[in-house]
Amino acid sequence: MKKVVLFMSVSVDGFIAGPDGDLGWHRVDEEVHEHFNEVLSGMSGFLDGRVTWELMADFWPTADADPDAPAPIADFARIWREMPKVVYSRTLSSAGWNTAIRREVSAPEIRSMCADPGGDLALGGADLASTFLAQDLVDELRLYVHPTLVGHGKRLFTSDLVRDLALVESRVFGNGVVLLRYSRSEPRNQTRNQTRN
Numbered sequence: 001m002k003k004v005v006l007f008m009s010v011s012v013d014g015f016i017a018g019p020d021g022d023l024g025w026h027r028v029d030e031e032v033h034e035h036f037n038e039v040l041s042g043m044s045g046f047l048d049g050r051v052t053w054e055l056m057a058d059f060w061p062t063a064d065a066d067p068d069a070p071a072p073i074a075d076f077a078r079i080w081r082e083m084p085k086v087v088y089s090r091t092l093s094s095a096g097w098n099t100a101i102r103r104e105v106s107a108p109e110i111r112s113m114c115a116d117p118g119g120d121l122a123l124g125g126a127d128l129a130s131t132f133l134a135q136d137l138v139d140e141l142r143l144y145v146h147p148t149l150v151g152h153g154k155r156l157f158t159s160d161l162v163r164d165l166a167l168v169e170s171r172v173f174g175n176g177v178v179l180l181r182y183s184r185s186e187p188r189n190q191t192r193n194q195t196r197n
Contacts, residue, residue, distance in 0.1 A: 002044065002114040003139035004132060006123045008156055010143055015150040016126050025148045027175045032144070033072035035173070039142075041079050044118035047132075049125030050089035053099070056080060061097055088128055107135045126156050133161055140183045141165065147176035 009026050010016055017023055028036070048056065061081060064074035085099040095101050102109075105128070113121065120140075123132060132138050143156075169181035 002116065002118060003120045004047070004110065004114065004123050004137050005043075005120050005140040005142060006129050006132070006138050007040075007142045008124070008126070008129070008144070009146060010156050011146055011148050011150040013149050013151065014155050014157070015153040016156045018150045018153040022153065025146060025150060027146050027148075027177050029173075029175050030070065030072055032173050032175065032177055033070075033076065035179075037072055037075050037079060040076070040083075040122055042119045043083065043122045044116075045084040045086065045113070045121050046080075047086050047121055047123045047128070048088070049128035050087060050092060052125040052128070053085070053087040053089070053092075053095070057095075057097065088131075105131050105135060105137070107137060110135075110137050126154060126158075129156070130158065133163070138184070140168075140181065143180045143182070145178045145180060147178075 008016055009028075011018075011025065018025060060077050062077070063069060064077035069077075081097055083098065085095075085097065086102055087095050087099055088102050088105060089095075090103055092101050110121075110132075123129060123138065129138070164185040165182035166185040167180065168183050169179065171179040173179070
């Protein structure tokens, strides 16, 4: 059975973007990018919110057209174009590059997708992640902690949902980025769904 895997780069103080959406503090060097490519190439689809999808669609469709593009960039451009994608948006009217549009997250649809054979599903976007977490649809979190303090911006987790997680892998990259990979500690639909008092 497929898993829904949240992929997210995050600062030490819990931000995914700085003020005005700044991502300049992300440290994605060749080692980290090759790791992303290796993991994501085995997925069977990308699930993104509109903002994340538009950021990706603005760059990756033609990123390998530049003859000077580093190999990891060119490799990921091909991975992104060919991968089936779902974008969750109430405003997009069309989306190219092997992308389907959904207006709302449907738990039965996600569970049906997970029952199909193939690789896991990569989830991107903080707002979309909150929706998936609220519906108990996230099986694994891959948090890439970048060695920086952002101070202000957009946080990854903003809800009061409580989840018990099990650390299944950690890895330190040469540039100081740390992968913290967590899985759910209980079967789906049996996790606590509480708010803090």
